[in-house]
Amino acid sequence: MAGAPVKLGSVLSICVVLYAVYFRKNDVGDIRLSPVKEHLLHLESENQVAAGILQPRVALGYGACHDLFVNATSLLDYKYLKGAPEHFNEISTNEEFHKSFAYFFKHGAAAERFMSNSKLYDDLIEKALKLPDTRWTIGGNAPLMARRFHVEGWKVLLAAKMSDKLKAYIPNDIQIVGNADKEEVKDDIHMILEYKADEKFGIYTAPRANRYIMHNDENNPLLSSLEKFGEYLPEFNPNLLVISGLQMMDNYPFKKDDAKDLRAERLDLVKEQILSQPLTTLAHFEMASYVDLDLLLQLTTKVLPYVDSVGMNEQELSNLCSVLEYGEVSVVADSNPRVATALDQMRKIFNIIRLKNKEHGNKRKLTRIHVHTLAYQAILTVKNSNWKRTKAAAAKASLTAHRHVCNNQNIALDKCKLLLDDSFSTTTDNDNNSRVFFEPSKPVACWEEELDGVNVEICVAPVLICTEAQLTAGAGDNISAAGLVLQVEK
Numbered sequence: 001m002a003g004a005p006v007k008l009g010s011v012l013s014i015c016v017v018l019y020a021v022y023f024r025k026n027d028v029g030d031i032r033l034s035p036v037k038e039h040l041l042h043l044e045s046e047n048q049v050a051a052g053i054l055q056p057r058v059a060l061g062y063g064a065c066h067d068l069f070v071n072a073t074s075l076l077d078y079k080y081l082k083g084a085p086e087h088f089n090e091i092s093t094n095e096e097f098h099k100s101f102a103y104f105f106k107h108g109a110a111a112e113r114f115m116s117n118s119k120l121y122d123d124l125i126e127k128a129l130k131l132p133d134t135r136w137t138i139g140g141n142a143p144l145m146a147r148r149f150h151v152e153g154w155k156v157l158l159a160a161k162m163s164d165k166l167k168a169y170i171p172n173d174i175q176i177v178g179n180a181d182k183e184e185v186k187d188d189i190h191m192i193l194e195y196k197a198d199e200k201f202g203i204y205t206a207p208r209a210n211r212y213i214m215h216n217d218e219n220n221p222l223l224s225s226l227e228k229f230g231e232y233l234p235e236f237n238p239n240l241l242v243i244s245g246l247q248m249m250d251n252y253p254f255k256k257d258d259a260k261d262l263r264a265e266r267l268d269l270v271k272e273q274i275l276s277q278p279l280t281t282l283a284h285f286e287m288a289s290y291v292d293l294d295l296l297l298q299l300t301t302k303v304l305p306y307v308d309s310v311g312m313n314e315q316e317l318s319n320l321c322s323v324l325e326y327g328e329v330s331v332v333a334d335s336n337p338r339v340a341t342a343l344d345q346m347r348k349i350f351n352i353i354r355l356k357n358k359e360h361g362n363k364r365k366l367t368r369i370h371v372h373t374l375a376y377q378a379i380l381t382v383k384n385s386n387w388k389r390t391k392a393a394a395a396k397a398s399l400t401a402h403r404h405v406c407n408n409q410n411i412a413l414d415k416c417k418l419l420l421d422d423s424f425s426t427t428t429d430n431d432n433n434s435r436v437f438f439e440p441s442k443p444v445a446c447w448e449e450e451l452d453g454v455n456v457e458i459c460v461a462p463v464l465i466c467t468e469a470q471l472t473a474g475a476g477d478n479i480s481a482a483g484l485v486l487q488v489e490k
Contacts, residue, residue: 030417032418032438032440033413033416033417033418033464034413035440035441035443036418036440036462036464037411037413037416037464039395039440039441039442039444040395040398040399040444040461041399041411043391043392043395043396043444044395044396044399046392047389047396047486048153049152049154049485049486050489051153055153055154055155056154056155056239056240056488056489057155057156057236057237057238057239057240058146058149058154058156058157058238058240058241058242058484058488059156059157059158059159059229059232059236059238059240059241059242060142060145060146060149060156060157060158060159060241060242060244061142061158061159061160061225061229061242061243061244061245061273062142062159062160062220062224062226062243062244062245062246063140063141063142063160063161063188063219063223063225063245063248064138064139064143064158064160064161064162064166064187064220065138065139065140065166065187065188065190065217066136066137066138066139066166066187066188066189067136067137067139067189067190067192067473068125068128068134068135068136068189068190068192069134069135069136069137069192069194069473070133070134070191070192070193070194071131071133071193071195072101072105072193072194072195072201072211072212073195073199073200073201074131075124075127075128075131075193076097076098076101076193076201077098078098078202080094080095080098081099081102081202082095082099083099085099085100085102085103085105085106085204086099086103087100087103087291087331087332088100089113089251089291089292090114090116091113091114091115091116091117092116092117092120093117093120094120097115097120097124097214100113100212101193101201101212103332104210104212104332105195105204105206105212106204106206106207107207107332107335108197108206108207108208108210108335109315109332109333109335110210110211110213110289110313110315110472110476111212111213111289112212112213112214112215112247112250112288112289113212113213113214113215113251113291114216114217114250114251115214115215115216116216116251118216121191121214121216122216124191124214125189125191128191137169138166138169138170139190139192139473139474140190140220140245141244141245141288142158142159142160142244142245143158143160143170144474144477144481145242145244145286145477145478145480145481146158146170146174147170147171147174148400148477148478148481149481149484149485150171150173150174152481152485154485155173156173156174157174157175157177157229157232157233157236157238158170158175158177159177159178159226159228159229160176160225161178161179161183161185161219161225162178162179162185163184163185163186163187165187166185166187175232175236177225177228177229177231178224178225178228178229179225179228185219186218186219187219188215188216188217188219188220189215189216190213190214190215190217191213191214191215192211192213192473193211193212193213193214194209194211194472194473195209195210195211195212196209196469197209207335208335208374209405209469209472210335210472211472211473213289213473215248217248217252220245220248221248221249221252221254222262222266223245223246223249223266223269223270226266226270226273227269229273230273233273233277237281238281239281239488240281240282240283240284240484240488241273241274241277241281241283241284242283242284242285242286242481243270243274243283243284243285243303243307244285244286244288244477245288246267246270246288246295246299246303247288247289247290249263249266249267249292249295250290250292251291263295263298264298267298267299267302270302271302271303271306274303274306274307275306279363280386282308282309282386282387282488283306283308283309284307284309284310284368284484285303285304285307285309285310285311286310286311286312286477286480287310287311287312287313287316288316289315289316289319290319290329291329291331293323293327293328293329296319296323296329297323297327300323300324301356301360304353304356304366305353305356305357305360305362306362306364307364307366308364308365308366308367308368308385308386309367309368309369309484310349310353310366310368310369310370311369311370311371311372311476311480311484312370312371312372312476313371313372313373313476314334314335314336314337314371314372314374315332315333315335317333317337317342317345317346317371318330318337318345319331324348324349324352324353325352335374336375336419337373338425338428339376339378339420339425339426339460340424340425340426340427341428342371342378343378343426343427343458343460344427344429345371346369346458347427347451349369350366350369350380350451350456351452353366354366354451354452355452365382367381367382367385367386367387368380368382368385368387368487370393370397370480370483370484372397372401372476372479372480372483373463374419374463374465375418375420375462375463375465376419376420376461376462376463377394377398377401377459377460377461377463377479377483378394378458378459378460379393379394379397379458379483380456380457380458381457381487382454382455382456382457383448383454383456383457386488387488388487388488388489389486389487390446390457390459390487391444391446391459392486393459393482393483393486393487394444394459394460394461395461396482396483396485396486397461397480397482397483398461398462398463398464400478400479400482401463401464401465401466401475401478401479402416402464402465402466404474404475404478404479405465405466405469405470406466406468407470407471408470411464415466415467416464416465416466417464417465418462418463418464418465419462419463419465421438422438423435423436423437423438424436424460426447426458436460438462443461444461445459445460446458446459446460
């Protein structure tokens with residue numbers, strides 16, 4: 001639905017409410033699904049990526065890994081959970097592993113943790129490989145986003161150190177940089193512990209499908225491909241630079257002495273790499289699961305003030321908002337937040353980072369935020385900025401969410417459900433009763449507001465949620481990339 005949010009009490013409000021209630025369900029299910037699907041597909045088909053000399057170019061850093069997918073409740077044994085579930089910044093024992101997993105499992109929240117105990121990690125991988133249905137694939141934010149951009153028609157430069165075995169997962173058309181000449185690379189391995197909605201772990205039930213990621217990385221925390229990437233960027237001349245994978249630094253045991261903070265030095269080089277790009281090259285930062293407050297605070301001074309765009313899920317949204325506003329980490333949040341809550345957090349993040357833009361004297365300003373949740377996509381862009389087609393981008397991100405999780409390009413209505421209500425508030429501010437009414441035949445709602453003295457457009461698209469989840473890991477990377485695909489024009 002285009003236009004400004006409707007005020008309650010108007011005749012139009014009453015009419016649309018009655019229309020929405022009528023449209024909601026019939027005897028065979030939610031009849032909103034078909035018109036929502038058709039309109040989302042229409043928006044996608046009407047907006048295609050340019051080809052030939054107008055083909056957009058994206059450069060993505062940093063890192064890659066082997067992902068080992070395993071059913072979480074097959075690998076972990078509830079009898080080893082001693083005491084209540086508990087959050088740990090890093091994992092060093094089997095008991096901490098079980099407590100940490102249970103903590104996020106019962107919330108249905110995504111998590112990513114570093115295991116400092118290498119022997120325990122190797123033992124867990126050995127145990128996982130003996131289970132049925134385990135599978136290997138490529139992992140890491142940058143490679144997964146790179147493959148999505150490639151599928152959608154972009155020219156791609158990827159920064160990652162990889163073995164030849166891992167490179168085999170990447171399409172030949174993607175240019176990979178990072179290895180030194182004839183360098184033998186030992187790939188980092190991430191264990192992706194997946195679970196489905198309503199799955200049981202002892203007395204706990206997962207409220208939604210999700211994943212818990214464990215790693216014991218050596219390459220990725222050091223951003224080992226950063227320098228090589230810098231050598232290739234000038235000639236590649238990207239339209240979009242994507243910064244991701246920095247969460248691998250989270251709780252990694254960097255060696256420190258009085259004269260040197262290696263993590264801070266590496267992040268300074270990331271900042272310099274962003275600043276080395278012309279303002280015509282848009283810069284996007286992909287958030288992730290962080291718990292190390294020192295690292296998060298470094299990101300708020302060394303990365304966030306220098307990018308045009310930030311992408312994240314609902315957990316990362318809550319965490320970033322908490323760090324920016326209060327200087328505190330938010331470990332877990334509502335797995336299905338109200339639209340109004342997410343929009344208020346987006347507004348706070350926008351205002352605070354725009355203030356940091358000014359404090360750091362940076363010519364590049366935050367002009368885009370994309371939040372993806374189970375139920376909806378929300379994209380905020382500054383009007384008349386370099387970001388285009390926000391409405392179509394929200395639709396494409398929504399479709400990509402379903403396709404990835406169902407692992408199928410075709411969208412079958414019998415495998416879909418909608419969680420977005422027939423109407424939603426645009427803010428939790430009790431003095432503002434502005435609402436948007438969900439019209440199945442025009443499901444992407446867009447309106448304008450004024451923030452930080454500039455006009456912004458906000459678009460919210462419902463997600464046709466996949467009810468038979470096949471893939472959970474990598475969903476955020478594919479969704480974020482899909483949201484960016486239509487917003488950059490060469």
